[in-house]
Ligand code: NA
């Protein structure tokens with residue numbers, strides 16, 4: 012039976028397995044089982060984490076949004092309505108360079124406001140936005156990056172599951188944290204759009220302007236675009252508005268969204284064959300994502316039972332660093348953990364240790380929470396592994412896309428997230444001003 | 451045959467998603483128009499996430515849909531690739547065998563003590579989902595075994611082509 | 617020698633009393649005493665808030681041995697721990713948590729079956745009990761008469777959901793960590809919840825209407841158990857310390873729970889929640905509608921091969937003997 016050093020062995024096993032192309036979920040699971048075996052010396056205990064996690068970790072009302080939004084995304088994209096919406100955006104925003112990328116950011120911000128689950132946004136936009144951006148000649152990694160990157164907006168713009176977990180663990184106000192996330196969330200969204208446009212101006216080939224074929228579209232085409240555009244906008248307003256007005260839960264909104272997309276598809280001329288294909292196909296993208304969530308919780312449990320977290324605590328506290336040094340270490344740990352486990356487990360494991368340290372070091376608790384959430388979400392984009400990256404990989408309807416391309420494309424977004432995180436840290440009023448007005 | 455079963459469980463799962471949307475629709479309409487939401491909807495939705503996922507896993511494995519990093523794999527020769535694929539399948543097989551075996555005792559216990567969720571009129575038994583996890587995990591393990599067999603008998607590539615066009 | 621023990625709970629240690637006292641009292645006390653009184657040392661790895669096992673997995677985690685010591689509410693094991701929920705079968709009891717826990721302790725001591733059931737079937741030994749303070753109803757929508765609750769979705773842990781049958785609510789089973797988001801977004805509109813947690817989980821933000829109904833404190837609803845093999849692996853003197861510290865935890869945690877009940881209510885008032893008392897006659901009417909509930913549950917426990925009638929009767933009698941005046945007479949036949 013080994014002590015907390017188990018986490019180093021299991022990490023080594025994990026990295027080797029991932030490196031030699033074993034599926035990420037299987038690698039996480041195998042590394043966790045071996046790690047637990049080393050910690051307890053009992054094969055039954057080691058295997059038990061497989062069964063208990065498989066049954067319990069995804070049995071959640073909130074996670075039902077993933078298969079439902081996948082279905083909605085698939086129907087909308089197959090009906091041609093998504094294409095029309097993006098063409099409409101393209102026409103409408105024609106002065107804005109990289110307009111489809113910008114539209115994806117805005118779409119994500121709107122979607123974020125309802126879903127509360129970053130991977131649901133990333134999965135949905137991989138199905139809807141990616142094909143359209145590619146069709147208009149956008150560069151692959153640029154299109155992939157914006158989808159993976161803007162998925163994280165969902166965790167800052169309320170409602171956010173992560174902010175709730177954080178508030179409960181630190182006994183703070185959830186409502187105040189929700190409000191605190193708004194300005195940094197908008198700031199981040201704005202930074203994303205700015206990046207998309209500037210890089211399109213510098214290098215127009217990554218996001219070509221409206222091409223001549225689209226210009227010459229018939230009147231009939233324009234009419235159809237209008238129907239689809241209005242249809243989707245109505246659907247989004249219905250889904251979003253329903254949640255804001257307290258009529259729907261996010262999961263219910265996803266259910267209505269899925270049925271609404273079927274109505275829209277019917278109006279757009281989809282019939283039974285098309286619907287069956289959409290339903291069949293939507294299913295293909297849920298299991299790999301959920302499987303990663305399960306495997307990530309296995310690894311999180313290994314971290315918890317091995318005492319690896321106590322090791323981290325000693326590491327952070329024992330070094331006698333300045334407040335800035337402490338923040339640096341916490342940030343690095345968050346970015347590394349984000350590579351391996353999901354954000355909620357990440358918070359469960361680290362927040363009880365980090366928050367008291369940050370408080371003693373004199374950081375504002377609300378600003379620190381927002382900082383932490385942004386960094387944890389950035390962790391999901393940090394190479395060599397990241398849940399958002401994998402989600403995009405498994406959701407895009409293009410098998411030739413590689414993980415490397417997605418990572419490359421998301422680096423600018425990753426940097427922007429860290430930048431905004433640092434801004435919040437050094438100018439806490441970005442986070443504390445709004446809640447100060449209201450609470 | 452293996453692919454056929456995987457495809458069937460997948461179709462069941464895909465339709466389940468649609469049924470879920472309909473259940474939500476009935477629940478919400480019932481709540482607003484008749485002050486009578488669907489009893490047990492919350493519990494059904496929660497457990498459906500597990501069922502939907504596990505029913506889809508066999509086909510995801512069969513189609514090689516599990517996410518992996520392929521940088522090293524792509525740079526290898528045919529023989530080395532096959533060895534790596536086999537190793538990957540062995541680990542997958544062990545993983546799902548382990549999942550099935552360790553899910554079995556709690557499933558049996560859940561059945562024996564009639565474990566349920568909810569209360570009163572909405573007591574939802576937990577054993578169906580628990581046994582479903584056992585069964586689909588066993589099947590996922592078998593799919594990995596089958597893939598190894600296809601790989602070493604030279605049929606794996608053609609299988610991938612047929613299922614991709616399906 | 618150095619012994620490693622893993623302790624955990626599904627509820628987070630900050631806002632939930634039993635878990636907080638595990639972290640702040642039981643763990644340091646165990647380490648201190650073992651180090652001071654024996655030649656051994658304890659290394660304790662802690663995992664609260666579900667980082668090792670969620671509220672509904674803790675019993676199983678202790679059984680398998682992933683956790684050596686686990687704290688959980690028997691309410692999340694409604695089948696395996698059916699009869700351990702005896703306090704839930706008898707609503708409208710005393711409001712003091714300490715009182716409730718003492719009564720439950722008497723029942724546990726008088727009926728060894730409660731321990732044996734844990735040991736024989738689930739490989740774990742009871743080292744302490746705790747509970748919940750007085751259950752009330754918090755909601756995101758205001759209500760006046762009981763009829764206003766008709767068709768409203770209200771959440772509870774499980775065994776307490778039948779309490780709401782009279783009101784015609786739609787019961788939903790849920791867990792505390794999900795409550796905020798669920799009430800914020802309308803998955804359900806109310807929670808059966810005690811003051812010690814209602815404020816700590818910030819539930820007054822989405823659901824500011826807190827009606828003091830007083831279904832009673834649930835003594836013994838929380839149990840702290842230890843994997844029997846892990847316990848037997850320990851040297852005798854360490855084992856004794858574990859059991860002694862368990863008992864002192866039990867007394868300590870009961871007092872803290874009542875303190876938190878009082879401060880929770882105060883904090884709710886100060887933070888602007890709308891608190892109102894249910895009129896006594898409505899409470900009595902509510903209790904009358906449940907007059908046969910203890911008997912029904914006792915009989916169901918009997919049918920599951922558990923000594924239901926005996927234990928439920930004993931619990932009612934223990935409370936009655938303490939001088940408590942029930943709003944309705946419960947009969948177990
Ligand atoms: Na959100």
Ligand code: NA
Pocket residue numbers: 346347349350351389390391392393394395396397398
């Ligand atoms: Na990462």
